[in-house]
Amino acid sequence: MIRNIKNKLKNTIRLLKICINSGQINFYNFWTENNIDDYWLYRFVKSRKINNKISFFSVFGNRFIVDYSFGVGKKVFFTGENLTETNISTKEDIEYKDHCLNSVDLSLGFDYIDHPKYMRFPLWIKYLTNGTEQSINDIEEKINNINNPSHRLSKGRNYFASLISRHDEGGIRMKLINLLNPINKVVCAGTFMNNTNNLKEKFNDNKLEFLKQFKFNICPENSRANGYITEKIFEAIISGCIPIYYGGGSTPNTNEAKQSIEPEILNPEAFIFYNGNNEEEVFAKVKELWENQSAYEEFCKIPPFKENAAKVIWSKLQELEDRLKK
Numbered sequence: 001m002i003r004n005i006k007n008k009l010k011n012t013i014r015l016l017k018i019c020i021n022s023g024q025i026n027f028y029n030f031w032t033e034n035n036i037d038d039y040w041l042y043r044f045v046k047s048r049k050i051n052n053k054i055s056f057f058s059v060f061g062n063r064f065i066v067d068y069s070f071g072v073g074k075k076v077f078f079t080g081e082n083l084t085e086t087n088i089s090t091k092e093d094i095e096y097k098d099h100c101l102n103s104v105d106l107s108l109g110f111d112y113i114d115h116p117k118y119m120r121f122p123l124w125i126k127y128l129t130n131g132t133e134q135s136i137n138d139i140e141e142k143i144n145n146i147n148n149p150s151h152r153l154s155k156g157r158n159y160f161a162s163l164i165s166r167h168d169e170g171g172i173r174m175k176l177i178n179l180l181n182p183i184n185k186v187v188c189a190g191t192f193m194n195n196t197n198n199l200k201e202k203f204n205d206n207k208l209e210f211l212k213q214f215k216f217n218i219c220p221e222n223s224r225a226n227g228y229i230t231e232k233i234f235e236a237i238i239s240g241c242i243p244i245y246y247g248g249g250s251t252p253n254t255n256e257a258k259q260s261i262e263p264e265i266l267n268p269e270a271f272i273f274y275n276g277n278n279e280e281e282v283f284a285k286v287k288e289l290w291e292n293q294s295a296y297e298e299f300c301k302i303p304p305f306k307e308n309a310a311k312v313i314w315s316k317l318q319e320l321e322d323r324l325k326k
Helices: 002-016 040-047 063-070 089-096 136-147 172-180 207-212 233-241 255-259 277-292 292-301 309-325
Strands: 019-021 025-028 055-059 074-078 106-109 118-122 160-161 187-188 213-216 242-246
Touching: 025 040, 040 309, 106 213, 106 309, 118 309, 136 309, 160 172, 160 242, 172 187, 172 213, 172 277, 207 233, 213 277, 233 242, 277 292
Parallel strands: 025 055, 055 074, 074 106, 106 118, 160 187, 160 213, 213 242
Antiparallel strands: 019 025
16 A cells, blocks of 8 residues: 555656755655755755755645655745635635645644644745845845835836736736727736747846836736735845736725735835726826826835835744744
């Protein structure tokens, strides 16, 4: 019986071709990177001198690997996907909707879950930190630089709005393109509605450098759930764009929805929130900021990050280190 399970596990991993082994730290069912050093979690474990043998699991493959792998040390599940029941659309999402809480030693994700094995650690944190030996001062310096109005008002930001996406599963992206195109052309650099090759040809697929040309970035989530905030709005902010954002809460058509977008981290006054039913408001605000330079400059003075954002992020990193060491 055990031999059959072992053989099935080996065959499944071989078929998936997304198993990265490095001895003490292993990755299963993760998105692919060029090498082990490209994984944020690997850099974090090594730089924090966490000596436990740890295997990280994610959602891009068969759940069987999580439940029946053995001899892999402590198991940690991490998801950047929305696994709430109202948004489940794939077989993988259904398999992982329990966040593997009964199969692993620690589970990490976006959701707010009260469980001794769970820690809320959203994917966007790795876009603001590099996983190495950063201090709280390093993080504060980065956030202060982004909050500086000169970051948004930098030279070369001459184009209107961009959108970078592979698809439009919920239809929100097409609605926003159609809404804002009458103001000026929305440049689409992804496969969805593509109208430029500059992202690849001029910027070597460096999204942040590409976005520095634009005043606005349309960056809606693929789906909506409480706590589900991905890197999209953070990439817009890091690059100096004003985000035009949709997502974050299960009740979008309320004033509270905008306030729920990482309330300890982000200043809701520093981005434009589309709730699916406020087209006139969004259109008027974007048009004003595009056509009125004084209004745009005043908006850019609003700091995107709250005053204690660096401390909150640092506490998350410290908590993750403690949990992995224990």
